[in-house]
Amino acid sequence: MRNPDPDWWSTAVCYEIYPRSFADSNGDGIGDLPGITARLGYVRDLGFDAIWLTPVFTSPMADHGYDVADYRHVDGIFGSTADLEALIESGHRHGLRVLLDLVPNHTSDQHPWFTEALAAPPGSPARDRYLFRPCTDPDNPPNNWEAAFGGSAWSRSVGPDGEPGDWYLHLFAPGQPDLNWENPEVRQEFEDILRYWFDRGVDGLRIDVAHGLCKDPAFPDAEHEQHQDQHFNHLMPYYDREPVHDVYRSWRAIADEYPGRVLVGEVYLIDLDRQLRYVRPDELHQVFNFAFLEAPWSADALRHVIVQTLATSAEVGTAPTWLIGSHDAVRPVTRYGGGEVGDRRARAAALLLFALPGACYVFQGEELGLAEVHVPDDRLQDPTWEMSGHTNRGRDGVRVPLPWSGEESPFGFSSPGAAEPWLPMPVDFAAQTVARQDQEGESMLALYRAALALRHDRLTTAGPLAWVDAGPEVIAFVRGGVGCAVNFGPTDWHWPAHWEPFLTSGAPAAGFVPADTAAWFTVR
Ligand code: TEU
Ligand code: CA
Secondary structure (H helix, E strand, O other), X not given: OOOOOOOHHHOOEEEEXXXXXXXXXXXXXXXXXXXXXXXXHHHHHHOOOEEEEOOOEEOOOOOOOOOOOEEEEEOOOOOOHHHHHHHHHHHHHOOOEEEEEEXXXXXXXXXXXXXXXXXXXXXXXXXXXXXXXXXXXXXOOOOOOXXXXXXXOEEEEEOOOOOEEEEEEOOOOOOOOEEOOOOHHHHHHHHHHHHHHHHOOOOEEEEOOXXXXXXXXXXXXXXXXXXXXXXXXXXXXXXXXXOHHHHHHHHHXXXXXXXXXXXXEOOOOOOHHHHHHHHOOOOOOEEOOHHHHHOOOOHHHHHHHHHHHHHHHHHHOXXXXXXXXXXXXXOHHXXXXXXXXXXXXXXXXXXHHHHOOOEEEEEOOHHHOOOOOOOOHHHOOOHHHHHOOOOOOOOHHHOOOOOOOOOOOOOOOOOOOOOOOOOOOOHHHHHHOHHHHHOOOOOHHHHHHHHHHHHHHHOOOXXXXXXXXXXXXXXXXXXXXXXXXXXXXXXXXXXOOOEEEEEEOOOOOOOEEXXXXXXXXXXX
């Protein structure tokens, strides 16, 4: 391991892999586990400490693996369970910790529990593992809750007689029925799954929709304007309810039996005061800092999130996390303005990210500076597209396979002559392949590699941050003799005489940091 400390996760830089889109080893156009294992050297050489794989378990793929039918086996599309064991072992040999993705809010509708529930009568113990409600009016679901992808969160179940019967709740796709976390069998099963993967050497679990497990038992209508902001809102009757903390206390006790393991929650709350309650000392180790991810490219907005994050993390005594992208979010280059401006800002953002105290998460392709891809209508795969009635294109644009080499699709993602990649790869990827960027000293890849190596040497354990007042348009701070400054404004920022730059996100300039640029300095 790069860092043998059991608290390695508090300063780690973790690389998020979306297995469908990383590397395809068998030419079916879909990335897989042997594809990842073969390229772990790439991840290690870039300077990462850990990888997190989004779900690879048996799944009918209604939401590309976030609908799990068997939590203990790998889906054939990704390889075999033995392939996963080989990947974990190889990861460890490369010095990388390996995190898997646990989906406890819902199962697939093909999970044996749901099949059993449909075959059993209303009110039966098999149905009590999910959230069924009787149907009194086929035009009116039990309440007004909306699915995250669009439409009602309730669908009619079809029983053994083939007739539509009770409603069941799905906060996501209809193929993702929500579990009933008041049911002790559900709690027991997930505790067993946690142990199952820890026993197999997994270093941690990312917990999907970690704030959503427990619903208001009265199932009241949601009062707020939904949809745009629904996952930010702790007032929703299906998010951030008190009993969920009890679940994580029991999980933490299990994790603590296995030294060095980490639980990281996808707690999609923008209110940091609500989020920090999930990382109290006897709960999860980490949560993703979505407030930082969602902040616009502005010194004020980002400074505000950093100040608040540092304050709330200190309050609960945990290390913060930072990220600018994920498999659910629009690519940073595009979000920060697109084109050359977006590119410049994404480079500066990377230097800000890696200079902050705590842990970082990077989504595959950020190191190549990939922009959001426009996937044609007839190739869209995200359930969001259909469920939103073709009003929301969904997340396919960030999930396009990685370009490794070559001048045309599949750019080394699959072997030549393989089936077409599951999402089309744009021609302009030719300029952004790993092979191409490896040859260019100024590439995004070169910047990530340099920044991670320097972070490792000079910043990882540099301690807390001291703010430097550099005016409203500049974020500047010093950590353990290293200064970081990001200029958001149009005016050049001249650094103090005793600062000596050693890494810049843009073309080096004499004595000043230009607009949309960041730099790291030796501060004497
Ligand atoms: O996402 C949960 C979540 O909060 C989503 O509403 C997210 O904001 C949405 O994808 C944006 O459109 C997790 C996973 O990260 C996501 O990929 C899954 O689709 C979802 O859970 C259901 O399992
Ligand atoms: Ca494959």
